[in-house]
Amino acid sequence: MTAGRANWDPERLPSQAGKTIVVTGAGRGIGYFVAEQLARAGAFVIMTTRDPDQAAAAARSIREHEPNAQLGYVRLDLASLDSIRRAATELIALGPIDVLINNGGMTSGSRARQITADGLELTVGTNAFGPFAVTALVWPALSPAARVVSLGSLSTRLTKADLENYQQSHGRFSFSTAYAYSKHGMHAFAIELDRRLRAEGSAVQSLLAHPGFALDGWAPHRPGVNKLGSPGTRAFERFLGFMSHGRDRGAWPIVRAASDPDAGGGEFYGPSRSVVGVPVLTTPIAQSADPEFGRRFWALAESATGVTFEP
Numbered sequence: 001m002t003a004g005r006a007n008w009d010p011e012r013l014p015s016q017a018g019k020t021i022v023v024t025g026a027g028r029g030i031g032y033f034v035a036e037q038l039a040r041a042g043a044f045v046i047m048t049t050r051d052p053d054q055a056a057a058a059a060r061s062i063r064e065h066e067p068n069a070q071l072g073y074v075r076l077d078l079a080s081l082d083s084i085r086r087a088a089t090e091l092i093a094l095g096p097i098d099v100l101i102n103n104g105g106m107t108s109g110s111r112a113r114q115i116t117a118d119g120l121e122l123t124v125g126t127n128a129f130g131p132f133a134v135t136a137l138v139w140p141a142l143s144p145a146a147r148v149v150s151l152g153s154l155s156t157r158l159t160k161a162d163l164e165n166y167q168q169s170h171g172r173f174s175f176s177t178a179y180a181y182s183k184h185g186m187h188a189f190a191i192e193l194d195r196r197l198r199a200e201g202s203a204v205q206s207l208l209a210h211p212g213f214a215l216d217g218w219a220p221h222r223p224g225v226n227k228l229g230s231p232g233t234r235a236f237e238r239f240l241g242f243m244s245h246g247r248d249r250g251a252w253p254i255v256r257a258a259s260d261p262d263a264g265g266g267e268f269y270g271p272s273r274s275v276v277g278v279p280v281l282t283t284p285i286a287q288s289a290d291p292e293f294g295r296r297f298w299a300l301a302e303s304a305t306g307v308t309f310e311p
Contacts, residue, residue: 010037010252010278013259017042020097021258024076024134025104027054030151030211032225033251034103034258036062039069041259046094048076048087048104057224078104078130079116081305088137095141099258102131102150105182113173120304121167123178128185132301135193136309145203149257150190152210152268153183154275156285161185163296167304185297187284192294194266196311204311205265207257208284212271214250245276253279 021038025031027049039045039062049055055073062069074090077083091097105127114122120129135148142148159177161184168178186208193206219226226247253269256279263269268284271277287293302308 008256008260008279010249010255013037013041013255014261015042016259019043019099020046020095021099021101022046022048022074022091022097022138023101023103024048024078024131027051027058028225029107030214030247030250030254031101031103032058032061032222033219033248034101034254035071036065037248037251037255038258039071040066042070043099044070044072046072046074046091046097048074050075050077050079050083061222061225076104076134078134079122079126081118081133081307084130084133085137088134091138092141095138096143097138097141097146098143099147099149100135100138100142101254101258102135102148102186103254104131105151107179109175109178111173111175113168118305121169121178123175124167124182124185125304127179127182128189128297129301129304131186132189132309133305133307135189136305136307139309139311142204145205147205147207147258147263148190148193149207149209149254150186151254152187152190152208152270152284152288153180154210154212154270155180156184156187156288159184160287161293163293163300166300184288185301187288188294188297189301190268191266191284191289192291192298193311195291195294197265200311202311205263207263207265208268209253209257209279210268210270210282211247211250211253212277213244213275214247218244219246219248245271249276255279 021043026035026047076087116125159180190208270282272280
């Protein structure tokens, strides 16, 4: 693990020319700005979304701001293991992949418990088990010194995860709990993957990043990509200005984890002032970083997805 550069400038990225970077959930939100920023730095960015029309709108927007952007697209629905398998086959054909960014996922949902076509609770199935399966199945396409960047969240500081009832199959369902559980899973996965890679002496790196409190209202408008909302919504988001920033800035920690040449495996990047600010090294909560929690989540993910992952 390295210290990372203290003087990192998120608006002056090192060249990413010659790199192939996969960004899941790149059609809107933070994922879109991750793709835009890395494309501007010269990377060949493969965007994945479940909606081809949304991907096309995102690609048009990126090219409006970066006419020389190199972009690709693979359809991927993280809530479907069949879709993940098909997408993995396409991504392997486009490899080698230098960076895989597990950004895609749900941030809102129903008050009632829902399940995927594979019978998994929808939120953890999409946000945690889906990225686990994507990483495992795309693994053969990663370059020898690739990076895997997983998207974390401050929600892990609000709720302790219960792996015995991880999918809330019994008791009262709560979407906010499901979301926090899913992000505990992403933290555990990223950190456990780093442990296993170091144990094998692999040059592949697993990193973690969180966006802070990122909203559309503070982000640059991208027609067809982000929605500014009603005047009331915009006013409320502006009111939260002291503790929020745009999704473009929410992308900064993810982009740093993906592109900082001094970043290292096992590192966790987030805004300097917890919810806002330039990207700096931060620390996951103890539960997410616990080796036993990581091993248990890994086994749970393999059982839920039917995908064995031995990096």
